[in-house]
Amino acid sequence: MLIHEDRLFPADPATRAVARELYQSACSLPIISPHGHTQAAWFAHNQPFPDPAKLFVQPDHYIYRMLYSQGVSMDDLEIGVENIQNPRRVWRLFASHYHLFRGTPTRLWLDFAFQQLFGLTERLSEKTSDLYFDTISEKLKTPEFLPRALYERFHMEVLATTDSPLDSLADHKAIRDSNWKARIIPTFRPDSVVDPEFAGFRQNITRLGELTGEDTATWPGYLNALRKSRERFKTLGATATDHGHPTANTANLSTEHAAKLFAKILSGNTDKAEQELFRAQMLTEMARMSVEDGLVMQIHPGSARNHNRKVYEKYGRDTGADIPTATNYVDGLRPLLDVAGNEPDLTIILFTLDETTYSRELAPLAGHYPCLRLGPPWWFHDSPEGMMRFREQATETAGFYNTVGFNDDTRAFLSIPARHDVARRIDCAFLARLVTEYRITEQEAFEVVHDLTYKLVKSAYRL
Amino acid sequence: MLIHEDRLFPADPATRAVARELYQSACSLPIISPHGHTQAAWFAHNQPFPDPAKLFVQPDHYIYRMLYSQGVSMDDLEIGVENIQNPRRVWRLFASHYHLFRGTPTRLWLDFAFQQLFGLTERLSEKTSDLYFDTISEKLKTPEFLPRALYERFHMEVLATTDSPLDSLADHKAIRDSNWKARIIPTFRPDSVVDPEFAGFRQNITRLGELTGEDTATWPGYLNALRKSRERFKTLGATATDHGHPTANTANLSTEHAAKLFAKILSGNTDKAEQELFRAQMLTEMARMSVEDGLVMQIHPGSARNHNRKVYEKYGRDTGADIPTATNYVDGLRPLLDVAGNEPDLTIILFTLDETTYSRELAPLAGHYPCLRLGPPWWFHDSPEGMMRFREQATETAGFYNTVGFNDDTRAFLSIPARHDVARRIDCAFLARLVTEYRITEQEAFEVVHDLTYKLVKSAYRL
């Protein structure tokens, strides 16, 4: 077997016994996925997923960044190729390097999917490559593997996608208009129209004006256009926005100053500092709008995007070369918090790629400001050790109730159950230690694990 | 029962057995509290403590910052109100949110006090709120709960308070002049007269001159006034000074430059950089005076004070909105260490809110400079996980003997035994692991735990 029923539970027998019991109470709760990068189109059209290479390898930067780091060519993996020429060859390349993933969460997620969904029980390797390819390919053609069937099989209660204000959201509308009763909702992600360094930024602003009937050449028109876009998302079920910025900087400029800066940004004649100031100001504007319209705000700062210039030039954005950077939340968020930090109805969920901020900055901030909550460990830290560090470093100051449960943040739909399973197991392992060390009672732990798995995510995201 | 006799010991039976034995040898040692924020007045006047809300909730920012973070209004908690109007209501508000503290040290401290001091055995909750309120209220009126009785019951050997150079120390004198044989001593904390950003700084300097008979309008007179103040503290038993600065920056200006800077600071016409430089210079001046008069120097850097502007404006300093910041000791302390780092009779105890510095900066510095020692985990890190991280990250480079035992740093007198108990248990847990992993012998561990609990604090603070 690829996966063991006690996986990720501590070896100490007493602690493991508690963890197992806690997990029994949490494992069958529905999955709520309030933040991720699946495609509404899959569920609108409900077409079979393509071959294993296209499904598992091509979209998953966790996989191909590791392969690339060990000298596998991205061309051989057909990264960025629209129609994969030789999926079996790509799959073999992956299979023959599967040992590289030992000790990584990718291995845990994949083995879970391979065994639970496809019934595979021998480890992936060069030897079993074709067996895997054929087994998966065949299953993908069956009705049980259509997107909607999987959504139901995964016992999902909510699935949020991430969408641009320039997106028509037609797929979301199509799902709503169908008879299928699933809750798939968009998330308002405005990078393309608030980040001056985003490709096509100025055209995007123009397009935003066309879509909303606002004059986005002016500061008030631009803000109105954003308000209308958010409203449009809300009508399709959105409850949250998402903001991926290079830093946690926010600003609180006067209206006049902000309008001047916007004009300069639109002129294209700006430097890095002005672009950063504009992004910083836009976080505060988004917070103001959230106070008005109730959308929960998610801030994901601290990624140096497209760090590998050659890979970026050849394969484009999001190809595995984003690298975390040190992030300063204490000074960065201050202007925004000055404006809205004490607003009773505002919720801001903070994420980080800089684990040093858990105990130094994020837990102290979330343990004080009523608007702040801590998102789960993100990206490279969405892993057993990473999650454990988060609980160990954040809980003592922020408690459990300033956190918001798990989110999977994934493009890989088939990995969703595996990812939630890992999170639940690690939470149970952490709680089991608190129980065996008499820091909380077992009865409390049952309540907390239910909160961490189900209740907190629903309340934090207003679902 | 609220607390278990094996709490905080590792679950592994062999390790737990060693931890238990070590703890048996340490648990009845006297408490030495060389750094904290209790009030000498309590012991001078020996009046009953007021009601539970005034005693537990109002002065404890650990408690109300958590409640505030979850939407409880600080007005409803009557924070900052001199005479609480409705203590039972405040207590109920706290009681009904007690689940928020699961997994936090506050919960450990409170449960210890509730059970050990007040005999309560059912968990605090909305349901038990009145039981707690009535039980505690009644006990507080009894002679066993008067401050001096508690001091003795707690088996305290020394208790240091923290005091301004502008304080008359009349309460300390009164304790000395009474027949009560307790060692309650002041600590020289000069923020109000060395930090230009401190409220009333210039008036404070004038007042310092009046108190000491020195012309504090001049640099030499100002330094003399500080020397005399320190001497006054020493006559009342002080053995240490304490310095809370936003950064770890120190400076080593020429006398002429320092005098000019002081004049400019006094003029009030300075910028942030000059104010920071002045604070930096004053740390070095304090070190020079410590070389002269033998007072141990404590440096607590890295807190962004009053981060929440609105809370600060409404409720004032120290209301739970201080947030840690990244701190650079390597460059910051260099000027001071250039001056005094190799002085044989100087002791400087360093604290941090930035745990990343334990292994990177503080342990390497303390493991080399003869004057440097590491204070225990501070504030948000005064917690089971925080203490364990400190031992794991500092010991391998600094050893045990460059650390100084525990201090409770608390305003909450009733939590002192609980806090020392947690520290002793975690030290025993850490040492038990070293023993079971054959890194030290059990016999050595007994010696080390005695040193960590009793001997090192006495020698480091010269008590």
Next chain:
Amino acid sequence: MLIHEDRLFPADPATRAVARELYQSACSLPIISPHGHTQAAWFAHNQPFPDPAKLFVQPDHYIYRMLYSQGVSMDDLEIGVENIQNPRRVWRLFASHYHLFRGTPTRLWLDFAFQQLFGLTERLSEKTSDLYFDTISEKLKTPEFLPRALYERFHMEVLATTDSPLDSLADHKAIRDSNWKARIIPTFRPDSVVDPEFAGFRQNITRLGELTGEDTATWPGYLNALRKSRERFKTLGATATDHGHPTANTANLSTEHAAKLFAKILSGNTDKAEQELFRAQMLTEMARMSVEDGLVMQIHPGSARNHNRKVYEKYGRDTGADIPTATNYVDGLRPLLDVAGNEPDLTIILFTLDETTYSRELAPLAGHYPCLRLGPPWWFHDSPEGMMRFREQATETAGFYNTVGFNDDTRAFLSIPARHDVARRIDCAFLARLVTEYRITEQEAFEVVHDLTYKLVKSAYRL
């Protein structure tokens, strides 16, 4: 006994059993030491090592920095004295302070050497000081303790030293020309000729020109001289270079700009920023040369050298007062990676003194760039807890196969087996946890521990 056969294995019986089995498979593998500071002269001349003080205390900054931190005078330890006057007295001073090393790796290394090499079984202390001194002194005179005999007894396969381009490498040549079949190889460490702040930098450049027959007063001549030096090292077996810089900064200047900067540097009329820029540019030049000649590049950034001014002035470089600093790899390495980050045949091994970069920067970088590998925990972090943190924080993103096994980085030849033993035990402890938590199988763990101990270091260093 001083050391226990199960030392450093987790106490949990199931985990310990797995660790023990893994260790059995790894403990007798040959030692490969690809990076260290032993002296080729020892093996060229094969003379007996001197007395215990000269052998253990004087060259080991781990030892005397700890003693100095606790008030022991460096003069009494005869640090920096060519011929120790009273080695027995120095040894006693060390012995009587041996308790300071409880909980440190130094203690583990020394106890291993004392017991395994010298048969001592009672702990070092004031009482046993003379027993130790006499026992060790006597053994050192026997043939079994000559350098070459120890090399063989240690079961070493490769031993790399670290050498200046200005070094004749005569000792390396002598070893090669002898009949002794051992692989002792130099490493190209160009600090003295690429760091403008290095003592005698300009004379060093002139000397480099003389040694290589190149005009090092010109930029192309200087680069050629470096190329020729590297070639000379290669002919004596070198497979790697080593670069110790204050930061991780690299640069990618135009040839013209670089030539101008070099001229300015040679003129001596430069500031700190230009000196830093020159070092940054030289890292990129070294990477270019590595692409050409295949030497593996090691980068060791982030040490503030000679932090204690008085100690430096009196006792010179490398006397225990180097302190780590926060290090930024993401921005720092970018210019170099822009030039050479995707070169298929380049290997750069990164080290750090800033553990916060493991999960935030180093693992994400090494988990993407094909040229990057992670060196083992360095210096203060070459310790049981430090190694465990490295595995816990780096593995989930970089995997095992972007790491390069262990290196001892030591001047203390007798500690080499002890250091490798600690590393193997910690790797086994880490892997045993992964096995008992069902994250990898035991069969995989056997393969991984062999890779970590033997295979990865050979392939990464091209040995």
